[in-house]
Amino acid sequence: MKLKKVEIIRAPRFPTQNAVLRDRSLLSVLPKRWQTNNVVLTAVSSLCAISLTACNVDKNSNGTSVLPSPSKVTDKIIVAPVFKHGSGYYEYDEFALSGITTTNNKIVTESQMEDNIIAESKLLGVNLTKKAVKVDHVLTPITKLNGTLENDVKKVEFRKPGSFDLDFISDKGDIGIEYVSYSDYADWNEKKKVNNDHLVFNPYVAANMLAEKGMINAKSDTVKAVGLLYDPGKSDQEEQIKLQVRDFINWLKGQGLV
Amino acid sequence: MAQRTGDHMSEEFKSICFTLHLTDRCNLRCEYCNSHCADQGGGEVMASETAFKVLDMCSEYDSVGIVFFGGEPLLCKDLIRDIIEYAKGIDCIFHFKMTTNGLLLDAETLDFCKNNKIMVSLSLDGVQQAHDLHRKDVLGNSTYPVVVETAKRLLKAMPYSFVMLTLNPDIVPFYAESVKHLFDLGFRYLICTLNYQADWKERDLKSLKAEYQKLAKIYLNWTLAEEKFYFSPFEVKIMSHIMGGESCKERCQLGLRQISVSPSGRLYPCIQFVNMDDFLMGNVDTGIDQEAQSKLFERSAENAEICIDCAIRQRCNHNCGCINIATTGDINGIAPIVCRHEQMVLPIADRLAEKLYKKRSGMFIQKQYNEMYPLISLVEDAVGGEKDEIEKGRNN
Numbered sequence: 001m002k003l004k005k006v007e008i009i010r011a012p013r014f015p016t017q018n019a020v021l022r023d024r025s026l027l028s029v030l031p032k033r034w035q036t037n038n039v040v041l042t043a044v045s046s047l048c049a050i051s052l053t054a055c056n057v058d059k060n061s062n063g064t065s066v067l068p069s070p071s072k073v074t075d076k077i078i079v080a081p082v083f084k085h086g087s088g089y090y091e092y093d094e095f096a097l098s099g100i101t102t103t104n105n106k107i108v109t110e111s112q113m114e115d116n117i118i119a120e121s122k123l124l125g126v127n128l129t130k131k132a133v134k135v136d137h138v139l140t141p142i143t144k145l146n147g148t149l150e151n152d153v154k155k156v157e158f159r160k161p162g163s164f165d166l167d168f169i170s171d172k173g174d175i176g177i178e179y180v181s182y183s184d185y186a187d188w189n190e191k192k193k194v195n196n197d198h199l200v201f202n203p204y205v206a207a208n209m210l211a212e213k214g215m216i217n218a219k220s221d222t223v224k225a226v227g228l229l230y231d232p233g234k235s236d237q238e239e240q241i242k243l244q245v246r247d248f249i250n251w252l253k254g255q256g257l258v
Numbered sequence: 259m260a261q262r263t264g265d266h267m268s269e270e271f272k273s274i275c276f277t278l279h280l281t282d283r284c285n286l287r288c289e290y291c292n293s294h295c296a297d298q299g300g301g302e303v304m305a306s307e308t309a310f311k312v313l314d315m316c317s318e319y320d321s322v323g324i325v326f327f328g329g330e331p332l333l334c335k336d337l338i339r340d341i342i343e344y345a346k347g348i349d350c351i352f353h354f355k356m357t358t359n360g361l362l363l364d365a366e367t368l369d370f371c372k373n374n375k376i377m378v379s380l381s382l383d384g385v386q387q388a389h390d391l392h393r394k395d396v397l398g399n400s401t402y403p404v405v406v407e408t409a410k411r412l413l414k415a416m417p418y419s420f421v422m423l424t425l426n427p428d429i430v431p432f433y434a435e436s437v438k439h440l441f442d443l444g445f446r447y448l449i450c451t452l453n454y455q456a457d458w459k460e461r462d463l464k465s466l467k468a469e470y471q472k473l474a475k476i477y478l479n480w481t482l483a484e485e486k487f488y489f490s491p492f493e494v495k496i497m498s499h500i501m502g503g504e505s506c507k508e509r510c511q512l513g514l515r516q517i518s519v520s521p522s523g524r525l526y527p528c529i530q531f532v533n534m535d536d537f538l539m540g541n542v543d544t545g546i547d548q549e550a551q552s553k554l555f556e557r558s559a560e561n562a563e564i565c566i567d568c569a570i571r572q573r574c575n576h577n578c579g580c581i582n583i584a585t586t587g588d589i590n591g592i593a594p595i596v597c598r599h600e601q602m603v604l605p606i607a608d609r610l611a612e613k614l615y616k617k618r619s620g621m622f623i624q625k626q627y628n629e630m631y632p633l634i635s636l637v638e639d640a641v642g643g644e645k646d647e648i649e650k651g652r653n654n
Binding site: 001044 | 458459460484496499500501502560561562564565566567568569570572592594595597598601604605608611612614615616618619620621623624627628630633634637638641
């Protein structure tokens with residue numbers, strides 16, 4: 001018997017707690033016998049009212065409790081897991097094609113990858129627009145272009161919380177997507193000047209860092225959920241990005257968000 | 259996300275659990291036993307002064323769990339009584355628990371547990387064929403008839419008692435049947451744990467998967483019938499998604515949330531570490547060695563190489579230092595059986611939860627998503643309903 005890592009996991013199609021906190025209507029589904037028990041119904045309504053407030057109590061500087069405004073209760077964004085399709089790994093000895101990824105005989109530009117994301121989402125029922133939408137309280141990982149960034153959140157440095165522009169937004173304005181590409185990776189680089197003779201980078205790792213830490217406290221008044229897609233690496237990019245989109249939208253369905 | 263650092267603990271950590279290894283002695287001879295009762299006859303017994311010193315350490319916390327553990331803790335009934343009495347003089351909220359094989363849980367002891375709110379976890383491996391494979395007395399006789407009678411009395415007095423089933427490879431063929439049996443006895447908190455140290459073969463895993471699939475159907479039917487229960491292997495995995503992966507990170511806070519106290523009063527991070535000098539974290543006279551505690555915690559937060567890029571690492575139990583040390587001798591070492599078991603249970607639990615969500619099962623939704631569910635459930639039990647159901651189960 002040997003250890004074996006899991007490469008891909010099917011996204012669960014039931015919601016997370018955060019999704020339910022955003023839309024508490026799910027909690028109105030009660031066991032049948034509760035529905036006919038007045039004492040239990042009273043307990044449900046009063047205890048749920050307490051939890052709605054008590055669980056979201058903030059403390060001010062004096063340590064006294066203050067109830068949050070309704071918008072504050074619901075402005076935390078749910079971040080989807082990063083669905084791995086493609087290693088994301090790139091290594092170039094002479095890198096000259098900024099923002100462009102190459103396959104054997106085919107060049108797929110970042111713009112083409114973005115078109116793929118929009119088209120695949122539309123096929124699956126989610127209309128996206130390429131538009132920068134700001135979310136707050138995001139920590140961007142500090143990336144490296146001359147060596148691999150470790151895929152371990154404890155070993156990666158992050159910048160201080162700040163605003164962050166997502167790449168895509170749904171028609172309703174509630175679903176955002178960030179496509180982590182070479183250009184993002186370069187923007188988040190630890191140094192301004194990079195030795196272009198030997199570049200190593202991995203947008204998958206950067207996307208994972210955003211999912212695991214960078215975006216867990218991300219907030220927005222309008223965006224409810226964010227998907228993190230990434231440049232899949234050197235082979236089958238178009239197919240791989242479509243698979244990422246498919247998994248993300250399946251995940252949204254599982255959350256009851258689309 | 260809670261930061262996994264020692265500094266974090268000092269500011270916010272106001273509750274802790276001390277597991278008191280009252281004695282190494284035991285009146286059973288279970289081959290798979292994880293406790294340190296190798297010297298079955300003349301093992302060490304904790305002195306009352308040692309236990310009192312632990313309680314004296316508790317006043318700095320808001321809430322403390324005290325677990326009476328062994329060996330068999332009921333071999334030290336007088337000591338347990340002394341500890342409960344001494345705790346009454348300490349300004350702290352105590353939650354007492356006991357893990358017992360049940361052989362010495364007589365009517366008087368049961369009354370004492372009930373009156374002093376000691377939550378009892380009874381070790382019972384399910385149907386008789388399964389239980390008798392390992393849980394034998396010193397003469398090698400079956401303990402099943404006595405333990406089942408004890409279970410019935412226990413549930414009558416304390417309906418929310420836990421039952422603990424240890425799954426050895428040879429018990430696997432009885433797994434689903436055993437869980438159902440424990441439920442029929444009236445248990446609603448079913449804690450089932452693999453004996454990870456056993457010699458697991460591929461055929462055992464195949465059989466185990468089939469049993470989990472049977473259990474998923476049973477779980478589905480119970481939930482749709484609006485039964486209230488907790489079946490640990492599925493609950494933990496379902497919760498790992500619902501909580502967005504945070505539940506696994508929070509679960510093993512090695513040496514922070516739980517301290518094991520050996521009979522001689524030495525402090526260790528968890529039950530598997532007792533008497534392992536490398537993991538000593540102080541003693542009852544000098545208190546918790548915070549430097550050792552922080553170092554251990556930092557060490558336990560490291561990921562094994564193979565886990566770093568694994569798609570289920572945020573929902574996996576690979577970071578349980580206690581299981582890791584028991585199976586590999588390294589707090590960050592992953593045993594293949596742990597890895598395989600996690601990969602087996604997770605998709606079964608996910609599909610089960612998906613079905614229940616799709617069916618909009620009220621019981622599933624309330625249990626998994628409503629943080630007030632335990633209180634509402636207690637209200638329901640207090641006005642009837644569920645208690646009658648449990649009673650019905652016990653009488654079957």
